[in-house]
Amino acid sequence: MLIDHPLLGPRDASEFIYMGDAKLLNRPNWKSQNSKTKFLDYGYLRKNPAGVHKELWYHEQGDRSWLLVTRNTVTHEILKVELARDTKGK
Amino acid sequence: MRNSSHPITNKQKLSFTFNGKKYFGYKGDTLASALIANNVKIVGRSFKYHRPRGIFSAGSEEPNALIELGDGPYKEPNTRATNIELFDGLEGSSQNFLGSVNFDFMAINDLLKNFIGAGFYYKTFMWPRRFWEKLYEPIIRRAAGLGKLSLQADPSQYDKGYLHCDFLIIGSGISGLMSALLLAETGGEVLIVEEDFVLGGRLNSERLVINGNQSSNWIRQAVKKLKSLKNVRILNRTTVFAAFDHGIFAAIEKKTDHILEKSSKPRQINWKIYTKLCILASGAIERSIAFPQNDRPGIMLAGSVRTYANRFGAYYGQKIAIYTNNDDGWRTADDLKNMGLEIKAVIDTRKGIEALSSSIPYYLGQTITKTYGRKGIKAIKLSSGSKLNVDCLAVSGGWSSNIHLTCHKRGKPVWDNNFKNFLSGGNGQKDKIIPVGAARGIFEIQNIISDTNRVILSLIKKLSLSMPNRITLTSSREQYSCSLDLVSSSDPSNSFIDLQNDVTQKDIELSFKEGFKSVEHLKRYSTLGMATDQGKTSNILGLASMAKLKGTNISEVGTTIFRPPYVPVAISAFAGRSRGKDFRPTRLTPSHNVASKRNAVFVETGNWLRAQWFPEKGEKFWRQSVDREVIQTRNSVGICDVTTLGKIDIQGEDCSEFLNFVYTNAFAKLPINRVRYGLMLREDGVAYDDGTTARLGENHFIMTTTTANAPLVLRNLEFVRQCLLPNLDVHLISTTDSWAQYSVAGPNSRRLLQKIVDKPKDITNENFPFMACRELTICGGIMARLFRISFSGELAYEIAVPTQYGNALFDALLSEGQEFNAVPYGTEALGVMRIEKGHVAGNEINGQTTAQNLGLSRMISKKADSIGNILSEREGFNRSDIATLSGFKPVQRNQKLEAGSHLISAGKKPTMENDEGWLSSVAFSPTLGHYIALGFIKRGEKRIGEKVCAVNLLQNKTTEVEIVSPHFIDPEGDKQRG
CATH class of the missing domain: 3.10.20.440 (2Fe-2S iron-sulphur cluster binding domain, sarcosine oxidase, alpha subunit, N-terminal domain)
Incomplete structure (x- = not known):
């Protein structure tokens, strides 16, 4: 697999660590109501669709960027690669 | 002959x-x-x-x-x-x-x-179940074994390599060479991979004429031209065995398998090929026909009989019959006859066709009903009853496009009823694998030439590359049509479909009768198409047979798809040079040379080699060395390499807010030149790492992590920095390899360091108290960092210098320390001293314990959010009866303790229900003269003085222990502050 790194161009998947569902980007507010339930959901529940999936990849053997990758889990087609930190500001 | x-x-x-x-x-x-x-x-x-x-x-x-x-x-x-x-x-x-x-x-x-x-x-070896592992499986494995391993390590070297190209061309037959010639003219990088040791593919096996000459002339010209081009590379003896996502292919090159002398060159190279497009010119594979006794030696594929005769001049027999369901079988007859061999007959299963050769005896619309000769074919019997004496039978069931690689990413083959052949589904466009020639279902050479021109030129046009001229070739004319007569109707138990797995027509019938009718079930139940050949010559026969039984056709029955690898590949080729000691890199500490000279015994901790202890003359047993190292350190001073602990340099305006978030305890108010102990949790509230973090400036911290977790902590810090708090001004870099760091511990540690630092006054107890840190110079101007922290519980420091000075500093500390009888100590003594002091390490923070278990719950600040903060409040983590960190000593002081023992209240049975905790770290304390342990026991802090049993069921040993404070020495901390 090749991941088209937004800064470095196409890099082999073996340089990356896979972290799965990108929902980890949306950490609950610790002061919110039912925060314990929300953190349990955040910590333990992951989407695992057959189809388009947003997921996190970490370029550990590279520039240490956390990437938000949109990938079709059936065809392995990679539709979009973004720096995770860029998507957070939006 | x-x-x-x-x-x-x-x-x-x-x-x-x-x-x-x-x-x-x-x-x-x-x-x-x-x-x-x-x-x-x-x-x-x-x-x-x-x-x-x-x-x-x-x-x-x-x-x-x-x-x-x-x-x-x-x-x-x-x-x-x-x-x-x-x-x-x-x-x-x-x-x-x-x-x-x-x-x-x-x-x-x-x-x-x-x-x-x-x-x-499946049916026989079911019962009794316990027989399977001990009796059935070993017997079956021995009886069914395909080849034996030598059980010795292969001394040959295997390599891995990486290649990048624009066009990967698999196969060097006429369509492969034509594709290469055309694509090379676009200026793109072309890589041709050929399994054989000669180039030319099928042309080598035929007597075809191209441009008025033997086709070998054309091969020579084409190869010469390709070799002269800078953008073309040719790998022969190389098999592409797998296709992966995004244009990545794996190929195995036999580099020196064909050379007897074992040289320093690698035996095989496992190539990983990255390409923009793949042209699949892998040709076609002939299939067999299932008929009674069709597996005798001497019964061969007709195309192969032709190959052996044309390319190698090798004849299996001299009285040959050809059994075919298609036109191609006749060409074998023609070629062999031209060489002077006796053709007994062509038997064509097709009725009502025109004979394709006038000078050869033939039978149309007939089948073979029997063969003779167990150790080599002697005769065949036809459905008409006539018997022919032969010593070789060439069989052709037609040709199947070699589309193995197009299936590796689940490309479904589609049936072409015209040539009775499965083609790559959608021609592989989506996978960027483009078949040409016979792999595309084009079998006649004149059509292969025109079709390859068309396919490649339209591809080049689509890519908007510079357009080459089409290749004009005149060639012999071939004729090919095929029937689906693949399966005999008589003697099914002797009509072999799959020769490698001994699957007969009867097995297909049995699968059908027992309900295993889908192709996937048929394959698993009968083993059709399994093992090393993956049914390359037999799959279509099995499918035709199942279609016949179901009363339908092959396109309805469908096919199983091929999986990698295309050919068996040795495990060594996947390992490459990553074998034995080279499986992972070995990291050496900066003091490694000095430690080796002092005969240190080393231990692997992750990738690191660390000194475990330093045996001295006369010491025969490891404990003698370790006990001495502990006593000498506690009495005077000891030095230990702690470089392997992770060091992360943290800078930026928002460092303290960042640290507050990743540690459970607050760091914002930590003064400059001070160190604080920090605890990290996972988001689920479980503890995962601890360490000290020093503040060197308003916006500059140095974090230390445990050796094992160094990469993981950096990964998580980067996650927080980029994904959770991206608006903070924080920068991280690992400096583990940049600084050599030594622990200098013991009552004389300050006096030793004062001999080394340039301004000894700077480190008096008043100027440099416990948990202080500062940057200073040593040995006449060498930059260093000094931290007054203690893992051993002694007056102790850690001193860091740039790595290149590490070996020299270790040497200097030992030689300057001679007057104090300074001792180098290893990881064992380090462990003993931290257990004596009651400091937790990996055995305690093992990914299953919480801050509450560790007695550190007050370190979780509720003033600010932090990783794991909320889920550490879970009910189960905060019950009053959770196991807490405690110390343990044997009641009979001379008894040994075992780590991993479970703790059971006195008088109770050692059962899961009565389990109250466990011993996590055990050491012999030379300071106290008996074994001690750290461990966890329910409500431990309230049970000091109670006697319980440490049960080790593996060794059937029960030892009575007393619950004590985990701080065996200096519980008030006077030594480290002194």
Whole structure:
């Protein structure tokens, strides 16, 4: 697999660590109501669709960027690669 | 026998041994062609029934001629004689027999054939269940084994390599070479990969004419042209065995397998190829026909008989019959007749066709109903009743496009009823694998030429690359049409569909009757299409048979898809050079040289080699060294390399807010030049790492992590920095390798360091108290960082210098320390001292314990959010009866303790229900003179003084222990502050 790194161009998947569902980007507010339930959901529940999936990849053997990758889990087609930190500001 | 006028006989003569007997062949032979030329009829025994088998094909589709190649540790099982390039001194042997290959004791299975059909193992070896592992499986494995391993490590070197190109062309037959010539003109990087040791593919096996000359002339010209181009690279002896996502392919190159002398060169190279597009010119594979007794030695694929005759001048027999359901079989007859061999007959299953040759006897619309000759075919009987004496039977069931690689990413083949052939689904456009030539279902050479031009030129046009001229070639004309007469209707139990797995027509019928009708079920139940050849010559037969039984056609039945690898690949080729000690890199500490000179015993911790202890003269047992190191440190001073602890340099305006978030405890108010202990949780509230963090400036911190978790902590910090708090101004870099760091511990540690630092006054107790840190210079101006922290509980420091000074500093500390009797100590003494002091380490923070278990719950600040903060409030983590960190001593002081022992209240049985905790770290304390332990026990802090039992059920040992404070020495901390 090749991941088209937004800064470095196409890099082999073996340089990356896979972290799965990108929902980890949306950490609950610790002061919110039912925060314990929300953190349990955040910590333990992951989407695992057959189809388009947003997921996190970490370029550990590279520039240490956390990437938000949109990938079709059936065809392995990679539709979009973004720096995770860029998507957070939006 | 060999045609003595064939050009191969002018080449170098080679000697080789097969099954212990010596033979001769020529350079350019395969092992298979040399065996045929030497009249070796039986080369193996079949998998299940141990029937004698001969060479069947001329390529990697070979089901029968599986060979153990080489000797001793070099031996490689399951190689195919048809793929092995002959060399002087080659040693090969048959596999899967007991006794000799000509008289195999396991052939008794053949007589039991009626009892061991499809599903036999599933049905028979079910009960009693406990027999499976001990009795059934070992016997079946021995009986069914395909080849044996030498069980010795292969001393050959294997390499991995990486190649990048614009166009990968798999196969160098006419369509592959044409594609290469056209694509090379676009200026793109072209890589041609050919499995054979010669280029040219099928042209080498035929007597075809191109541009008025033998086709070998054209091959020579084309290859010469390609080799002259800078943007073309050719790899022969290389098989592409897998296709992966995004244009990545795996190929295995046999680099020195064809050379006897083992050299420093790698035996094989496992290539990973990155390409923008792949042109699949992998040709086609001939299939067999299932008819009674169709597995005798001497019954071969017709195209292969032609290959052996044309390319190698090797004849299996001289009285040959051809059994075919298509036009191509007739061409074998023509070629062999032209060489002067006797063609007994062409038997074509098709009625009402025109005979394709006038000078050969033929039978149309007939089938073979019986064959004779157990160890080599002697005669055949036709449906008309006539019997023909033959010594070779060439069989052609038609040709299947070699689309193996197009299936690796689940491309579904589609049936082409015109040529009775599965094609790559959608021509592989989506996968960027573009078949050409026979792989695309084009079988006649004149059409291959025009179609390859068309496919490649339209591809180049689509890519908007510079347009080359089409390649104009005149060639012989071929004619091909095919029927689906693949399966006989008589004697199903002797009509073999899959030769490698001994799957007969009867097995297909049995699968059908028992309900295993889908192709996937059929494959698993009957083993059709499994093992080393993956059913390359047999799958279509099985499918045709199932279609017949279901009363439908092959396109309705469908097909299983091929999986990687295309050919078997040795595990060593995947390992490459990452074997043994080289499996992972070895990291050496900066003091490694000095430690080696002092005879240190090293231990692997992750990738690091750390000094475990330093034996001195007269010390015979590790404990003697460790006890001495502890006592000397506690009495005076000891030095230990702690470089392996992770160091992360953290800078930026928002560092303290960042640290507050990743540690449970607050760091914002930590003064400059001070150190604080920090605890990290996972988001689920469980503890995962601890360490000290020093503040060197307003916006500059140095974090230390445990050795094992260094990469993980950095990964998580980067996650927080980029994904959770991206608006903070924080920068991280690992400096683990940049700084050598030593622990200097013991009552004389300050006096020793004062000899080394440039301004000794700076580190008096007043100027540099416990938990202080600062940057300073040592040894006349060398930059250093000093931290007053203590893992041992002694007055202690850690001193860091740039790595290049590390070895010298370790040396300097020991030589300057001579007046104090300074001692180097290893990880064992380090461990003993931290247990004596009651400091937790990996045994306690093991990914299952919480801050509450560790007695550190007050470190979780509720003033600010932090990772794991909320979930650490979980009810289960905060019950009053959770196990908490405690110390333990044996009641009988001379008794030994065992880590991992479980703690049971006195008088209770050692059961899960009564389990109250466990011992996590155990050491002999030379300071106290008896064993001590850290561990966890329910409500431990309230049970000081209570006696419980430490039970070790593995050793059946129970030891009475007393619960004590985890701080065995200096609980008030006077020493470290002194």
